Amino acid sequence: MIGRLSGILLEKNPPQLLIDCNGVGYEVSVPMSTFYNLPALGEKVVLLTHLAVREDAHLLYGFGSAEERNVYKQLIKITGVGARMALAILSGMSVSDLAQAITLQEAGRLTRVPGIGKKTAERLLLELKGKLGADLGAGLLVSDSASDILNALLALGYSDKEALQASKQIPAGSGVSEGIKLALKALSKG
Incomplete structure (x- = not known):
């Protein structure tokens, strides 16, 4: 090899x-x-x-980096993701952006990459959760509650940008219900 x-x-x-x-x-x-x-x-x-x-x-x-190669190897293991699609994903977003999208379960960010549809994005989120986010998200300490808060804001109709902005203002260690309340307060002020 x-x-x-x-x-x-x-x-x-x-x-x-x-x-x-x-x-x-x-x-x-x-x-x-x-x-x-x-x-x-x-x-x-x-x-x-x-x-x-x-x-x-x-x-x-x-x-160019070992991190990029490792992510590529993770991507090609997924059913329906071939070598070209894996290259397209790495061309369309940085490794840290991909790790953040996986950690926060943001299918919308993945579908912006040409060739990635909703089903493929959901498969990527499912199969890479815990693998990619855990390996590469060390600098991105995002708890499960932060992910739940973000998903709740998205379900309420807020855009990705608004939900991310509001979730960044929540103190670390906040519970889900408390975090949602704080995020909604931050969004109502903005």
Whole structure:
């Protein structure tokens, strides 16, 4: 298995790259988040990779960070999410945004990514809950009660933006019913 490439960047045609590694040119597909952080043509590049072996092809995917590669591997394990869709997800939102969407169970943020419908978004939320949010959400300490408060505000008809803004003003450790009351007070003032 090819786990890492280090070489000279020869071509950039989103999402494809051509990297020369000691005379061998590797074609690598990368998410746009990695693509935007690439050096200029002719310069050295190092990518972590994932090799996908299919019946009709061997495809190499590259990532700028271990975190990105780990999320990609989690995504392709989900039924209905292939390599291209996983790249689209990582191109459409950062790893931390994805972790936050999973932690807060926000299907609406996922459906904004081209190719992700409501059913796929719900499947992602269900299958990644506890995995992605727990691994990557360390900086995002969001409790189950905060998620419940946010979902209650969304159910009451508030937009994602309004609900998130109000839920950020709730003191940590507030119970669900107390948190909803505080959030509604904050929303009525705004």
